[in-house]
Amino acid sequence: MVHLLAVAVALLSSFKSFSVNAQIAAKKPLVITTTTDLAWAAREILGDAVEVRSLLNGREDPHFVDVRPDYVAQVAQADVVCAVGLDLEVGWLPKVISKAARREIQPGGRGYCDFGSRIQALDKPLQQVDRSQGDVHPQGNPHYWLSPSVLAQASREVIDATERVRPELKGKFEARYSEFKRMMLGLEARLKARLVSANITGEQARFAEYHREFSYFARSFELTSHDTLEEKPGLSPSAGRLGKVATGLRRDKITIVLAARTAPTRVIQKFEEISGLKVGVVSVSVSQAPGSDVETYPQLIEKIIDTLIAVSEKNAAKLR
Amino acid sequence: MACSVVFFAPLCSALADTGGLKTFVAVDLVGEAFVRSKVVSPREVEVRGVEVFFLAPVDPLFDAAVGIAAHPENGVSLFELHEATLSSSKLIPHTQLRMGKGFLYIGKLNRIHQHDWPFIDSPEVQRSFFDDEGVNDLLLEVTVNTPTSMPFEATAGVAKGWVYGHAHNEGKRPQVPTHYSRVQTFFDLPLGGALQVAGNYLGRTASDSVQTQLFGVDLTAKWREGRRVPLLLQGEVWLRRVKAPQVDREDALGMYLFPQMNLLDSLDFGIRFDQFSVLTTEDALGESIDISSYRIVPTLTYKPSEFSTFRIAYAWDLKRRGDATPNVTNSSLLAQMTYVIGAHPSHEF
Numbered sequence: 001m002v003h004l005l006a007v008a009v010a011l012l013s014s015f016k017s018f019s020v021n022a023q024i025a026a027k028k029p030l031v032i033t034t035t036t037d038l039a040w041a042a043r044e045i046l047g048d049a050v051e052v053r054s055l056l057n058g059r060e061d062p063h064f065v066d067v068r069p070d071y072v073a074q075v076a077q078a079d080v081v082c083a084v085g086l087d088l089e090v091g092w093l094p095k096v097i098s099k100a101a102r103r104e105i106q107p108g109g110r111g112y113c114d115f116g117s118r119i120q121a122l123d124k125p126l127q128q129v130d131r132s133q134g135d136v137h138p139q140g141n142p143h144y145w146l147s148p149s150v151l152a153q154a155s156r157e158v159i160d161a162t163e164r165v166r167p168e169l170k171g172k173f174e175a176r177y178s179e180f181k182r183m184m185l186g187l188e189a190r191l192k193a194r195l196v197s198a199n200i201t202g203e204q205a206r207f208a209e210y211h212r213e214f215s216y217f218a219r220s221f222e223l224t225s226h227d228t229l230e231e232k233p234g235l236s237p238s239a240g241r242l243g244k245v246a247t248g249l250r251r252d253k254i255t256i257v258l259a260a261r262t263a264p265t266r267v268i269q270k271f272e273e274i275s276g277l278k279v280g281v282v283s284v285s286v287s288q289a290p291g292s293d294v295e296t297y298p299q300l301i302e303k304i305i306d307t308l309i310a311v312s313e314k315n316a317a318k319l320r
Numbered sequence: 321m322a323c324s325v326v327f328f329a330p331l332c333s334a335l336a337d338t339g340g341l342k343t344f345v346a347v348d349l350v351g352e353a354f355v356r357s358k359v360v361s362p363r364e365v366e367v368r369g370v371e372v373f374f375l376a377p378v379d380p381l382f383d384a385a386v387g388i389a390a391h392p393e394n395g396v397s398l399f400e401l402h403e404a405t406l407s408s409s410k411l412i413p414h415t416q417l418r419m420g421k422g423f424l425y426i427g428k429l430n431r432i433h434q435h436d437w438p439f440i441d442s443p444e445v446q447r448s449f450f451d452d453e454g455v456n457d458l459l460l461e462v463t464v465n466t467p468t469s470m471p472f473e474a475t476a477g478v479a480k481g482w483v484y485g486h487a488h489n490e491g492k493r494p495q496v497p498t499h500y501s502r503v504q505t506f507f508d509l510p511l512g513g514a515l516q517v518a519g520n521y522l523g524r525t526a527s528d529s530v531q532t533q534l535f536g537v538d539l540t541a542k543w544r545e546g547r548r549v550p551l552l553l554q555g556e557v558w559l560r561r562v563k564a565p566q567v568d569r570e571d572a573l574g575m576y577l578f579p580q581m582n583l584l585d586s587l588d589f590g591i592r593f594d595q596f597s598v599l600t601t602e603d604a605l606g607e608s609i610d611i612s613s614y615r616i617v618p619t620l621t622y623k624p625s626e627f628s629t630f631r632i633a634y635a636w637d638l639k640r641r642g643d644a645t646p647n648v649t650n651s652s653l654l655a656q657m658t659y660v661i662g663a664h665p666s667h668e669f
Contacts, residue, residue: 059512061546066669068514069471069506076414076467095666099465099473101409101416108380131627234547235625236585262546264585 029166031158032078034089035062036286037145038115040297041155042082045173045180046162055096058287058294061262062088063135063234067095076100078111080161085116086142104165113161115154119144122215135234146284147216148301152184187298188220191305195221198309200256207256207308208249210263213284217304226254229271236267239274246275255315256308260284276318280304280311341376344662348435356651365655366392369434369453371402375665382408385422391453402456416463418477423454425461425475426500426520428538428556430454436667438554438580439619440631440656444596445558445574449534451485455522457498471506481524484532492527499523506669513543513551516669520558531563540669552580552590571599586624592617614638614646617654627664631656 031052033039039054046052055071056062062084075081075096083089097106104111121140129136144150159177163170195201206226207218212233218225227248231241249257257279259268268279282304283294294300351365373387387403405420418425425431429446434453442452461477481498482491504518522534536558543551555577562570573596580590594615603609619633633654638646 060544064544064547066514066542066544067666068669069465069473069504069516070508070514072465072473073468073471073506076465092666095668098409099416100467101412101414101465103410103413106410131625264546264548266585 029079029162029169030077031080031082031162032074033082033158034093035084035145036288037151037297037300038082038084038155038158040286041151041180042158044183045155045158045177047173047176049169049172050162056285057289058283058285058292059261059289061260062285063091065089065092067092067099071096072099075105076102078105079165080111080113080158081105082113082115082158082161084142084145085114086121086139086144087137088116088142110164111161113157115157116142116144118154118157119150122219123212134230134232137233141212141215143213143284144216146214146301146304147220148184148188148297149220150216151297152181155180183298187301191301192221194305195223195309198312200309200312203253204255204312206252206254207258208245208254209257210259210268210279213260214258221305223256226252229257229259229267236264239270242267242271242274246271246277249275249277250319253319255312255319256280257311257315258282258304258308278311278314278318280307282307339376341374342663342665343375344373344660344664346371346373346433346435346660346664347658349657350440351655352441352652354650354652356648367397368392370397370399371433371435372399373403373662375663378406381410382406414465414467416465418461418463419459421456421458423456424459424477424479424498424500424522425463426455426477426502426522427536427558428540428554431668435629435658435660438552438590438621439578439592439617440633440654441617441635443556443574443576443592443594444613444615445556445576445594448572448574448596449558449560453486455479455485455498457481457483473502473504475500475502475504477501484524484526494524494526495529496523496525496531509541509543511543512545513541514669515539515541529565533561535559535561542669548582548585549580549588550582552578552588554578554580569600573597573599580619580621586622588621588623590619590621592619609642610640611642612640612646614640627661628659629656 028049028051031042031046031050033042033052033054035056036054036058039052042052053074055074056065081097083093103109106112124140125136125138129138144154159173205223207223208227208229209225210229212228215225227245229237229242229245231237257277259279259281261281261283268281272279283300286294286297286300288295294303347367348369349365350368369389369391371387371389373385375385378384385403385405388399389402390397390399401421403422405418405422407416407418409416411417423430429437430450446452457479459477459479461475463473463475466472477500479498481494484498500522502518502520504516507515509515517539520536520538525531536556538556541553542549555575557575560572576592576594578590578592580588582588595612597610597612601609601611615635615637617633617635619631622630635652635654636648637650639649640646
């Protein structure tokens, strides 16, 4: 009788473990990214083999985000958690991950993926950084996703992380990743040609930006950042600073001024009044929120290029 | 290389600070001048608190925090231990463990340091039920976050309970130690807002058989646009029930509500409404009578960065007895300056 019971228990437990394993294998791995741009890239590369969700909706400024309990709940379900990295999310993501309380997705865990670790960061401070210099990122500029080629390079990280948590998927994403890289380089080349045909080259390719977030974008599209409206990163510029930048831009005949949609509207309006120049206010992240005109990454980059050309033409007429 | 030759390896690594040690110091300076006062004499400007914190992972499983704080007491500021906790979010999935000396994870103000509060002074409910700054004790605490689409967090803890609140003696062994729980959930609100709401319970039976129970709700609603928080709403409601042997039960109800709106990039304006009532007060004839106190505190905050804050506020204290109209008993002007140097960790929602 005892033997029979033991056999029954063993059979039941092996059946149970088989069904649990089968469930795990059948369930798609869940990849959670901090931003919509990483989510778009992850979906393109990983396809239907995984479920991808983004914590942010593309309308927030990823520097300033609250430790929302719904982020904690989402991260707690994730197999892979992907960050832009380079300290962009340092103010909130470590706490979200810590509260989700799962060892696998914490930094160093097999499900943690840092896109920024794959790239050569620009604007890395050469001297020691402190808070008197504003919100400087000691590891370099984190806004690399606005360069199609750099985003393609960084996106390799999501494949490695997914394969670490699901070794059975190893090698299944290589073809899609190659296609993704080709698409991103094609996008970059096509839009670069548009800038050339719009005569935005050489001296005409100089631009000013509200916050230094177009460095990688500028390198990809052969533009030169001339100045920033912010005197110190993360701090609202004074009227005096805006006046100084405006004078410099008019003197040097700079026709392109760009700002992210998250930049303070009041400051941008003030700058337009002072300088008489139009600022191209653009989305800097993909958004699938209702009413968004940048639902995919190619749409996002094309929209920035369109705005840049339009602003350049408008301001050139004013400065003539 | 020289390091490994000269020093014993662990010492060498300590000198190189490869242990991930982060430190911060927070200074909280306040001043209060009574414009109209019946009882209290004007207070001078004083450093209300200086907190020095050290945080680091201990090993792959545990993190530690050690905090010492100085507060003025009888004209002298002496540093004392505020926090010495070991915590882990890696031992049990979806579960955070915290043990050691610290503030109990209960309510809203009790969970955050005073220099991070959105207003200057302590609401009456916080002063009366949580001894001003908060209840700090030797504790063992478990917090579970459920991996569900509806965010849900539950905390249960037990604290030594020999003393309650801020005390400089060792107290007495309680009959039932301080035990507490908090259950929190979270909702999206229209126009990009979010609401966190929690139910709380705390209980303790002291050595002299006085039984204290606290029931409370705390809420935080926020609308954020980049660095700005156009609208913040924070509040707590607590009911305290105290039962001593041979004495009638005493119930007291206290609450505060603080709506704050952003005026300009770094400038916020909020008004705090406090109310505090002892529900079981009786008059000379043994009739139940409502005696309530109120405080209204409009507050202007200038916060150029998340590391420095300047506040100015005006407070009116009112008292009401029975059905009579509330009378202003005190009014005062308050000012505050706080700053943080070092690596301050992120705040909760």
